[in-house]
Amino acid sequence: MDGVVWLFVFLPFLLITFPWLLLWAISAWRERAHMQSILLREEAFSYMHVTNVRTPPPGATHPVLVTGSVVVAADAWKTFLAGFRKVFGGRMHSLETVVERARREAVLRMLENASRLDANGVVNVRLDTASIGMGQALMVEVMASGTAIRMNQGGNHDTK
Amino acid sequence: MQDETMGDIQLVNTETVPGFRIVQVLGLVQGNTIRAKHIGRDIMAGLKTIVGGEIKGYTELLTEARREATQRMVAQARERGANAVVNVRYATSSVMQGAAELFAYGTAVRIERE
Numbered sequence: 001m002d003g004v005v006w007l008f009v010f011l012p013f014l015l016i017t018f019p020w021l022l023l024w025a026i027s028a029w030r031e032r033a034h035m036q037s038i039l040l041r042e043e044a045f046s047y048m049h050v051t052n053v054r055t056p057p058p059g060a061t062h063p064v065l066v067t068g069s070v071v072v073a074a075d076a077w078k079t080f081l082a083g084f085r086k087v088f089g090g091r092m093h094s095l096e097t098v099v100e101r102a103r104r105e106a107v108l109r110m111l112e113n114a115s116r117l118d119a120n121g122v123v124n125v126r127l128d129t130a131s132i133g134m135g136q137a138l139m140v141e142v143m144a145s146g147t148a149i150r151m152n153q154g155g156n157h158d159t160k
Numbered sequence: 161m162q163d164e165t166m167g168d169i170q171l172v173n174t175e176t177v178p179g180f181r182i183v184q185v186l187g188l189v190q191g192n193t194i195r196a197k198h199i200g201r202d203i204m205a206g207l208k209t210i211v212g213g214e215i216k217g218y219t220e221l222l223t224e225a226r227r228e229a230t231q232r233m234v235a236q237a238r239e240r241g242a243n244a245v246v247n248v249r250y251a252t253s254s255v256m257q258g259a260a261e262l263f264a265y266g267t268a269v270r271i272e273r274e
Contacts, residue, residue, distance in 0.1 A: 004219060006225060007172045008196040023210075024229040026211055026212075027211075027212060030211070030213055034213070054174060054175060055162055055174060055175065055176060055177070056174055056178040060179070061178060062179075063170070063172045063174065063177055063178050063179070063262065064170075064171070064172070065172055065173055065248055067223075067226070068251070069219060069220045069223055069226070070214055071213075071214065071218035071222065072213065072214050072215065072217045073205070073208050073209045073212055073213065073215055074209070074212055075209070075210060075211050075212025075213070076209065076210045076211075076212075077212075078212065079209070098212070105214075123174060124173050124174045126173065126249070126250075128250060128251070128252065130252035130253070130254070130260070131254070132218065132254065132260065137209035139205070139209065139215070141218070141219075141222055143222075143226075143250060143252070145248075145250055146173060147172045147173050147174045149178060157223055
């Protein structure tokens with residue numbers, strides 16, 4: 001009798017839930033690792049003067065166009081949660097974090113390119129998001145572009 | 161995209177070039193390219209939607225395509241005798257399933273050091 005219960009109740013239950021648990025664990029772990037890496041690198045670039053003001057501050061020199069882009073996909077767990085959310089409507093928090101991380105990653109890559117040019121500021125930062133549809137799953141490309149400049153630190157950034 | 165300075169042509173996405181003065185406006189220049197991802201990459205990307213995260217193949221592909229669009233824009237600017245392109249903008253549109261158009265445009269100008 002116990003064997004029958006095991007075979008027809010617990011085993012199917014485990015077979016169904018285990019992959020989802022695994023997906024959830026992978027998803028959460030990868031997200032946390034990425035977020036930590038983003039925070040570390042943002043800290044390292046905190047000396048950079050980054051704005052989306054259109055005109056460079058007076059005294060800026062060496063303007064160069066810099067870009068950074070990234071393509072990210074949501075994992076199966078997040079896609080599953082989003083599909084569930086579609087039924088009731090409301091905030092898709094699981095997908096929001098994916099796009100947010102992508103955007104911050106794109107900005108960081110742009111800053112990396114700027115720092116390679118010895119710039120200490122990036123002005124007129126633009127962010128573009130393009131959806132690269134792959135069936136059900138969310139897949140987006142985020143691209144950040146701006147003008148890298150060298151400027152005096154501590155100077156006021158007049159917008160005139 | 162440092163190599164996009166393309167030697168003599170200065171690229172910025174601001175309306176003015178700091179330290180320089182615009183002496184002549186030569187009009188709108190543009191460059192585009194349409195790229196398809198190849199099937200091997202598509203399969204890998206499909207697998208990647210299970211575990212999530214960055215799809216490096218696509219990132220590289222789009223970066224490369226964007227560089228080409230920029231090069232075309234710069235070639236057009238050079239033809240007109242410009243030495244800078246200001247207000248550079250990028251756009252991406254998916255024109256059909258599995259293909260994307262990368263588009264760069266800006267205003268070709270002649271600049272002089274102030």
